[in-house]
Amino acid sequence: MNDPILQPLPLGNADFVHIRRNNALYVDKTAMLVELAAGDANRIILSRPRRFGKSMLLSTLQSLFEHGTRDFHGLQIEECWKEKSYPVVRLDLSSASRFQNVSEFREKFWRQLRIAFGPAGFKASSKEDTLEDLFCWLQSREKNSLVLLIDEYDAPVTDCLDRPELLGQVRNAMSDFLFALKQHEGALRFLFVTGVATASATGLLSCLNGLKDISFDPAYGTLLGYTQEELVHYFGAHIDRAARRHGLSREALLEKLREFYDGFSFDAEGRTHVCCPWSVLSFFASTNFAFDNYWFQTGGHPNVLLKHLARHGLDAPGAFDQLKPVFLSDLVCAPTCEHWSGEALLAQAGYLTIKASDGAQVLLGCPNKEVYMSMANLHVRQMTKNGASLTDANGMKPADVFSSQPADKVIEFLNRMYNGLNYQHYPIKDEAGACSHLQTLLIGGAWMPEVEKHHAHGRSDLEVTAGRRRWVFEFKCARRSAQTEALLQEAIVQIRSRHYGETPHGLDLIRVAVVFDAQARQITAWRQID
Numbered sequence: 001m002n003d004p005i006l007q008p009l010p011l012g013n014a015d016f017v018h019i020r021r022n023n024a025l026y027v028d029k030t031a032m033l034v035e036l037a038a039g040d041a042n043r044i045i046l047s048r049p050r051r052f053g054k055s056m057l058l059s060t061l062q063s064l065f066e067h068g069t070r071d072f073h074g075l076q077i078e079e080c081w082k083e084k085s086y087p088v089v090r091l092d093l094s095s096a097s098r099f100q101n102v103s104e105f106r107e108k109f110w111r112q113l114r115i116a117f118g119p120a121g122f123k124a125s126s127k128e129d130t131l132e133d134l135f136c137w138l139q140s141r142e143k144n145s146l147v148l149l150i151d152e153y154d155a156p157v158t159d160c161l162d163r164p165e166l167l168g169q170v171r172n173a174m175s176d177f178l179f180a181l182k183q184h185e186g187a188l189r190f191l192f193v194t195g196v197a198t199a200s201a202t203g204l205l206s207c208l209n210g211l212k213d214i215s216f217d218p219a220y221g222t223l224l225g226y227t228q229e230e231l232v233h234y235f236g237a238h239i240d241r242a243a244r245r246h247g248l249s250r251e252a253l254l255e256k257l258r259e260f261y262d263g264f265s266f267d268a269e270g271r272t273h274v275c276c277p278w279s280v281l282s283f284f285a286s287t288n289f290a291f292d293n294y295w296f297q298t299g300g301h302p303n304v305l306l307k308h309l310a311r312h313g314l315d316a317p318g319a320f321d322q323l324k325p326v327f328l329s330d331l332v333c334a335p336t337c338e339h340w341s342g343e344a345l346l347a348q349a350g351y352l353t354i355k356a357s358d359g360a361q362v363l364l365g366c367p368n369k370e371v372y373m374s375m376a377n378l379h380v381r382q383m384t385k386n387g388a389s390l391t392d393a394n395g396m397k398p399a400d401v402f403s404s405q406p407a408d409k410v411i412e413f414l415n416r417m418y419n420g421l422n423y424q425h426y427p428i429k430d431e432a433g434a435c436s437h438l439q440t441l442l443i444g445g446a447w448m449p450e451v452e453k454h455h456a457h458g459r460s461d462l463e464v465t466a467g468r469r470r471w472v473f474e475f476k477c478a479r480r481s482a483q484t485e486a487l488l489q490e491a492i493v494q495i496r497s498r499h500y501g502e503t504p505h506g507l508d509l510i511r512v513a514v515v516f517d518a519q520a521r522q523i524t525a526w527r528q529i530d
Helices: 016-021 031-037 054-067 102-120 130-140 155-159 164-183 228-234 236-246 250-261 277-285 303-312 328-332 342-349 369-383 398-404 407-419 431-444 481-497
Strands: 042-047 088-092 146-151 188-195 324-327 353-357 361-365 450-455 458-466 469-478 508-517 522-529
Touching: 016 054, 031 042, 031 054, 054 088, 054 146, 054 188, 088 102, 102 130, 102 164, 130 164, 155 164, 228 236, 228 250, 236 250, 236 277, 250 277, 250 369, 324 328, 324 342, 328 342, 328 361, 342 361, 369 431, 398 407, 398 458, 398 469, 407 431, 407 508, 407 522, 431 458, 431 469, 469 481, 481 508, 481 522
Parallel strands: 042 188, 088 146, 146 188, 469 508
Antiparallel strands: 324 361, 353 361, 450 458, 458 469, 508 522
């Protein structure tokens, strides 16, 4: 059966007008925009991880304030928006990042101000007089006559997080602009600011009066991202097509989407959750509907996170999927980014999310499998030289090796991964370490092994499903080479006596007893069990 022609997906397109005019799929959340824009002079900040549609939201607001409901036919807001049109200034500060010194930053920053405010009538007499001229221009504006939308407001600050002196200089330069806004904020009908970091975390926005941070407001927890109900309503035909390709029911396909891409909660009460829109769109746009790690590959590792990790590192790999209790105030009113805790940073970057709340405290946990793999990838960057050990000698990834290669090649591949470890920081002293480190490396390579898999007669150390194969490994760790043969025999007996992997699964079962030598830092003995 031929697939029907589907509504185009807006993957990589953050232009609201273009999406609407090309009849691309648009998830309608415009009813919330009426609430956001109500009143005479709203000032709002919204922080979200990368790839959650912040720029798309600003594009939608820009069209709404500039042209009314011209591009909103059939959307929820069409009948209830009665505002007049306004000049809109759209300022993207990601364009003012990547600089070497404060002079270079000022040049980029002032240029962006001239570009953004120019269509609204602003013109600087010279580059050096940009801020002073902007101050005078704002002073000349009528009350409530201008809409200002600022995207990626924190990009310049987080770009120099590892350079404290430059960080202070950049903050001061940006504060001059924000002071001008404060002095003449009466000219603003509406101010909306987005970024990865919350308002308190950058130390920039405290001078703006009445700024409302809705980043963890339950009323706007689903403003960005897709709920399960929205997936079913808007992506029905795409879901059916993907389900047919995978040979799954619609319900089973939705469950896998939840497992991989859902689970983000930006709700202080922890009651609502959403899928990452970039990941969902990428999944439906892929030729084979692969449950892949799209988020990390295209922006799930912002500079602020990588620079923080370069200074502080991560917790032990085995701990990253454990729930972490923190005070809600540590998220909402986080200290400035130089003093972020690991949990606060990982929550703002999207690696941790709210799982439950009792009011004062929340439990943070990993949202889904995609983020779990992304976190493992971060660990791999620390554990190895930029993940160089995640392929075999021919460049094959874990999934290819386990699905197609014989046992001796798989053992070679595992040793290649072990050899890539930084043993000074990640030594292996026992079976648990051999398994957990290997698990992290495999997950970082976009594969999901199972550690300590429960069976009726015990727990196998490591199991991996690849294609039509089910691999079962029993690890032993030899502190001295003389122990190797005895430990190998012990592992063989354990696999057979406890019937590891023999539960019905319809796959080709491959069971391997393995001895890891702590002195040699590799697997030195193994045997495939019939």
